[in-house]
Amino acid sequence: MILLNKTTKFLYDDKSNHRLSWLVSGITASVYGLWAMFVFPGFRKVPWRLKVPYLPSSTTQTDNVINLLRGRKGKLVDLGSGDGRLVFGAAPLGFQCTGYELNPILITWAKTKALLLGISHNQATFVKKNFWEVDLSQYNNVTAFLAPGVMETLEDKLIAELRDDARVIVCRFPCPRWIPTCSEGVGLDQVWAYDIMHLKKSFLPKKKHY
Ligand SMILES: C[S@@+](CC[C@H](N)C(=O)[O-])C[C@H]1O[C@@H](n2cnc3c(N)ncnc32)[C@H](O)[C@@H]1O
Numbered sequence: 035m036i037l038l039n040k041t042t043k044f045l046y047d048d049k050s051n052h053r054l055s056w057l058v059s060g061i062t063a064s065v066y067g068l069w070a071m072f073v074f075p076g077f078r079k080v081p082w083r084l085k086v087p088y089l090p091s092s093t094t095q096t097d098n099v100i101n102l103l104r105g106r107k108g109k110l111v112d113l114g115s116g117d118g119r120l121v122f123g124a125a126p127l128g129f130q131c132t133g134y135e136l137n138p139i140l141i142t143w144a145k146t147k148a149l150l151l152g153i154s155h156n157q158a159t160f161v162k163k164n165f166w167e168v169d170l171s172q173y174n175n176v177t178a179f180l181a182p183g184v185m186e187t188l189e190d191k192l193i194a195e196l197r198d199d200a201r202v203i204v205c206r207f208p209c210p211r212w213i214p215t216c217s218e219g220v221g222l223d224q225v226w227a228y229d230i231m232h233l234k235k236s237f238l239p240k241k242k243h244y
Pocket residue numbers: 073080084085086087088089090091112113114115116117118119120134135136137140163164165166178179180
């Protein structure tokens with residue numbers, strides 16, 4: 035009798051465990067699906083090693099970028115512009131800003147915000163495009179908040195395309211082989227500025243970057 039009870043309990047537990055693990059897997063898959071839909075739409079053609087998820091800059095990080103842009107002018111590009119916050123921070127300084135972003139939800143949000151803030155098309159433009167496929171030679175200011183895994187590839191692209199008077203400002207993850215001109219902030223909000231003129235003297239680009 036005791037044996038029977040134990041077996042029945044064991045069978046019952048095994049079935050409910052099975053059901054529970056299906057439920058957990060189902061919930062995990064749905065949550066991941068929703069997350070991927072929001073974070074990675076439009077990314078089908080981007081290789082896995084270059085996929086960068088959306089994570090907004092903090093206010094301090096944005097302020098740090100703005101401080102390293104002071105005194106400069108001309109054209110600015112934000113690589114992976116998200117909801118446009120770096121562009122909206124830079125536009126009032128007089129830059130002609132362009133944000134490249136693959137996520138259609140974020141592009142729509144940034145464009146709507148520009149309209150609501152009364153920011154003209156000349157001050158801020160948002161383009162739904164893979165920035166790895168954009169020739170960046172017309173920009174003399176580049177901002178990027180990306181991921182550690184793409185920074186070396188980014189270095190190769192930028193050094194090959196940018197003019198000598200260009201400045202690159204990266205957030206949170208420094209360029210691994212470049213020596214910064216200056217830096218602002220600490221910890222997760224730290225940003226680094228690199229002047230192409232200084233780098234070109236010491237850094238030889240590789241031909242292929244993508
Ligand atoms: C870490 S978030 C930074 C967003 C914004 N710049 C900010 O500072 O709040 C990186 C953004 O880059 C976008 N992104 C990643 N790879 C891209 C690519 N190849 N072309 C265009 N946008 C890209 C992502 O969708 C994401 O919105």
